[in-house]
Amino acid sequence: MNTARPLLACCLALALLPAAAHEPVTRARTTVNIPDIPGYVTLKCDFHIHTVFSDGQVWPSVRSEEAWREGLDAIAITDHIEYQPHKADLTTNHNRSFEIASATGDDLGLIMVKGSEITRKMPPGHMNAIFLTNSASLAVTEWRDAVRIAHQQGAFIFWNHPGWDAQLKNNNVVWYDEHTWLLDQGFLQGIEVVNGRAYYPEAHKWAIEKKLTMMSNSDIHQPLNLDYHVHDGDHRPITLVFAKERSLDAVKEALFARRTAVYSANRLIGDEQFLKPIFENSVKFNRPSLNLKGTKKVLLQISNASDLDYELERVADLAEAKVPKSLTLPARQTVLFEVSAKADAPAGAKQLEPAYRVTNLLTGPDQPLIVKLPLEANFTSGK
């Protein structure tokens, strides 16, 4: 029916100055929906961030505002020690950017981590030291001294963008003796598996082999919106930290204890002990059991409460029943899951456990997580 009184009438009457098509932008925070796991809260963090105080393009307070709006829990400001291209215009005080950023961050309830980037040619390349007490002390000639001083301040130290093309050797990502030295001294705890939009399979492998904490950071220089379409769900890389609570100390404890995972684009990368409960706490069927009568199809519904689109591929056919060969579980939506008994399935109750590869959840390079979707099925004959 055409209708007499549109809800818009109030504005049409005011036609000389109609309402703006776009509301003013409100300062608003959007949650990142990745569930907690048993025993830990899942904190969303970015530990590699620049400001005008090194080669970044924004005032430090912008970094806190961006992180708050994007739903992060913790950030580290990590301006370069050795590279300050704005120094003709700006103070060279290495502690200053954190000071400014944390004033805003504290007001917004962010966990603010003080850091610096030790910026050297390869080897050893660039390293971030975070949880520093005084960044200025790192401004020394020898990189080994800088690392030692950071370590003495209790810092967590990680190797940045090991696969950065400007520092490759004959186009290869290389683990040098210098990295072995750092590891042996207990000076190196983590490694960036993802930096910006780049994923380094070698770093992923080394993190597993050498027991380094996996990091996933933006290394952002510009206003974040110039590099990521955050309004369209294009998020910066995030280090998921599985912490005992939402506090600075708990973040630090978790990093040293290697309880992290990588959240980059539509992927999670990390140990099965973290990825599996994230998946399991994201996904559920609308009902745990189903009656399969003859070979009639039954539609279950499967929901995904997280912000990831899970991509599933069946590992193997089931003996008794047909289940989907592949399946996408879109973020914050529910999809259909069709089950039917095979013609020769015996009658009776039976626990089905179809196994799927989640192709965007990686426990190692090229190694997708395997999950099982448990279903109580009751098979009966007839139509």
Added chain:
Amino acid sequence: MNTARPLLACCLALALLPAAAHEPVTRARTTVNIPDIPGYVTLKCDFHIHTVFSDGQVWPSVRSEEAWREGLDAIAITDHIEYQPHKADLTTNHNRSFEIASATGDDLGLIMVKGSEITRKMPPGHMNAIFLTNSASLAVTEWRDAVRIAHQQGAFIFWNHPGWDAQLKNNNVVWYDEHTWLLDQGFLQGIEVVNGRAYYPEAHKWAIEKKLTMMSNSDIHQPLNLDYHVHDGDHRPITLVFAKERSLDAVKEALFARRTAVYSANRLIGDEQFLKPIFENSVKFNRPSLNLKGTKKVLLQISNASDLDYELERVADLAEAKVPKSLTLPARQTVLFEVSAKADAPAGAKQLEPAYRVTNLLTGPDQPLIVKLPLEANFTSGK
């Protein structure tokens, strides 16, 4: 840093047939986030829907598919009894469209309600009878007979689009003697306060005065996407039903008991007993108490878990503290709520209860809901 190995590398290598920019559309259901209220589940329903079997443009199964995808719980198929413009091509069986729609709806777990639209000139205009057992019986000459027959089938009957311009009297929305007769006979239980994009303040007033159930329905004829940008959050009008459980019987019980509210565009319309708990179950502060030291500003954070953007305006200034004059709480986001003590506020603990009008939640025509935002404040002197 520029990076060596983009995550996209796998596809760039395949450049001759890169991945599609757009994934195929999956059959997926999006939840409508309006919280439950104490004692009841909040079901999302549309009780006025057409198909090709009257003057609609889609096969009945489409209506179930659309409703499932859009997160509805219950729909009524309500083709016209007296108006069948496709009858030269199509069967005139009044029960057929429900039969087809419910096959799909049952598979998808929707609550399917059988209805018909009794389609007469004004008075009494158009009425929907829902929870029918046999639509065909309503095809009689006298509208009073049709209504009586529907009533005898146990139907819930409501007046459709009372403000439809094609049926106005000198441009006025009129309550006729015929409507009084319907009411007196116990034949009329509800009224559309919203139909499509039209809101009828008179119908709203009558619903309150005459104790009619408030309805908000789409009256959709075309594919729903041609009338609503559902991908951009432009939802059809929805009747919220506060039911004891998610079942056909519970929906019927709630409708007769007048436990409904209108959800149209970014507005809720209904009784305070329903709107207030919806607001309260949607919104929360990040912490219940705050320390106000001197006149320093403190930033609280306030979250809204619902799909509505709540628009708040302060009813009155507080004696002791400054709080925001107006505030938007965007759907599924968190915003800042700035509080500061006034200069002359006495020291000590004090419960603050700033009152706000929620201008898009209406308990009557032009009557916004008033809510209080309780805060435990502790006032101390100093800076």
Added chain:
Amino acid sequence: MNTARPLLACCLALALLPAAAHEPVTRARTTVNIPDIPGYVTLKCDFHIHTVFSDGQVWPSVRSEEAWREGLDAIAITDHIEYQPHKADLTTNHNRSFEIASATGDDLGLIMVKGSEITRKMPPGHMNAIFLTNSASLAVTEWRDAVRIAHQQGAFIFWNHPGWDAQLKNNNVVWYDEHTWLLDQGFLQGIEVVNGRAYYPEAHKWAIEKKLTMMSNSDIHQPLNLDYHVHDGDHRPITLVFAKERSLDAVKEALFARRTAVYSANRLIGDEQFLKPIFENSVKFNRPSLNLKGTKKVLLQISNASDLDYELERVADLAEAKVPKSLTLPARQTVLFEVSAKADAPAGAKQLEPAYRVTNLLTGPDQPLIVKLPLEANFTSGK
């Protein structure tokens, strides 16, 4: 500066009934931006469409409304002759769906093509006959007779979805003797290279070898919005027809003359004589010439007026200058194109013609179009 009088003031004053967040959907047509080519207008067409009169889900007029809104120029209604699952409810008149659809289509200025789908098991599978005068005549027992009758009506006939999995032979797409017979008789003029979201490389190859017209059609059954996110730029497959004018006769002439290309997702597929001028008429530099002083980088700007994102990869390095190795030209946007002289480039004027593969424009299976980007460069020494 914070500002005193927001443009929204008019509405805030009206807070009791603020404007709807979403405007009512207007019936509006969005242009498909693919440029014309020399001598021809580029018409956007879909020649495979179903309605409730066979196994589709919408009334025929919806197909015209959808096509008009989506910027199409011509559509064919092609209900199945042999498959009418709604026949218990609906007339079996094979001419009826076109009659209804064209009433709306004519009003909207669409070119309406009468068609039918001859629906047989493989071989020969399904075929569309379009530009029919009487669909009912095709309801005969032998498919060869149906094709002959269509041909006698002057129809253009094409093979539908040759790679449809329900009709494969041991999972292979097969050209049967029956197809050779059709071709030899002059009964088969075209082939679907794309149907829905499927691309058939074999059909692509056959279209080239056997001089068949390439078709790209939706084969849509549901409301189009349920299969394509048209609000987000996810378009149905389109057959581009290069016609002498925008008329029914010109479309028919062009189809018989094999002047078509496939537009599916973000790809064009077709002969170089069509793809090259489309690219060239889409893309231009902000200036035709540039001065290269020493090895200093110069930023040209390159614009793409079409709706395609062109994906370019450099074929080979240039002797004198550095140009981008790969480049995306996003739809309706301008990007930067960085050029610099190589250190040993001789001074003087020089026409540069860097060659690029456009990886989403295919002239054959796995065969991207090669384009040259002509630039007048003037090399001088110095900084």
Added chain:
Amino acid sequence: MNTARPLLACCLALALLPAAAHEPVTRARTTVNIPDIPGYVTLKCDFHIHTVFSDGQVWPSVRSEEAWREGLDAIAITDHIEYQPHKADLTTNHNRSFEIASATGDDLGLIMVKGSEITRKMPPGHMNAIFLTNSASLAVTEWRDAVRIAHQQGAFIFWNHPGWDAQLKNNNVVWYDEHTWLLDQGFLQGIEVVNGRAYYPEAHKWAIEKKLTMMSNSDIHQPLNLDYHVHDGDHRPITLVFAKERSLDAVKEALFARRTAVYSANRLIGDEQFLKPIFENSVKFNRPSLNLKGTKKVLLQISNASDLDYELERVADLAEAKVPKSLTLPARQTVLFEVSAKADAPAGAKQLEPAYRVTNLLTGPDQPLIVKLPLEANFTSGK
């Protein structure tokens, strides 16, 4: 039909590392579609912009990058002379921010205008002086001296945000004697009618009465994306400059000659001589003439090539024909325009000129532009 070979197949095969859901953000420029007018190009400009060198939050080069991406032609960097809150950390050189911004702006082909904000309490409030040669000279005690020095440098000077609430007098926007003095001396050429999201009707009136150039500027301090959802079409306020060519000198000439208009949200504000040709060059019917047979409805199509949604309301009924009472012409789309002869319309050819108010194009406060839509109609009798 279900289809055998999805275009996505190449990626599904690569399931262990599927393509990212979001492509990396490319540096890309989006055109602002507002047509040129006879004799002039329509340049899109923002003459009020801050950086870290006063109280802004970004490095100056960001301002050029943002402006280029958003389709602007010219920007002025206008840091405060008297307000440098970052001066403990940063140089106080008033010429420095322009120097940095213009290096990037020149590379990107932007017209870069050097400016400064003379920042005083009211009266006279804040003023921007643009086209300066040396900003440092403006750092003097007396504001009259600062203005005089700017004037001597050939600057164009305008009053910023006259309705800024922090500088109102008893909540009123006031024209002071100081402003009269500025005007009389020839020191004041323009006034901000829009600043950020605020529109000042008084300034609009004064611009008309006192022959000041109308300005519409962002006064942006943060990264622009934190204040405007530029990805969703929420643009900053823009001063449209009608210039003889795209050059710095031509912008300056046009500003002194008062050839500007305001483009803010979905509104244009300015003189009829500019707004009318913009409308006329944006909008056109699909055909200039129509045959009206009896009272049968005819559907014309009307297109709008601009980025504005034009909102039309009919000024008066036509004697001979029915035309739409109100109409929205959405940006870059085509809508239907229904015409029918009235029952008593005489036969014969007749030029129709229905007049419409364009309610979002203002030639004065509360004064919408009136446009005529010329149509050649031929009336004939019959059905």
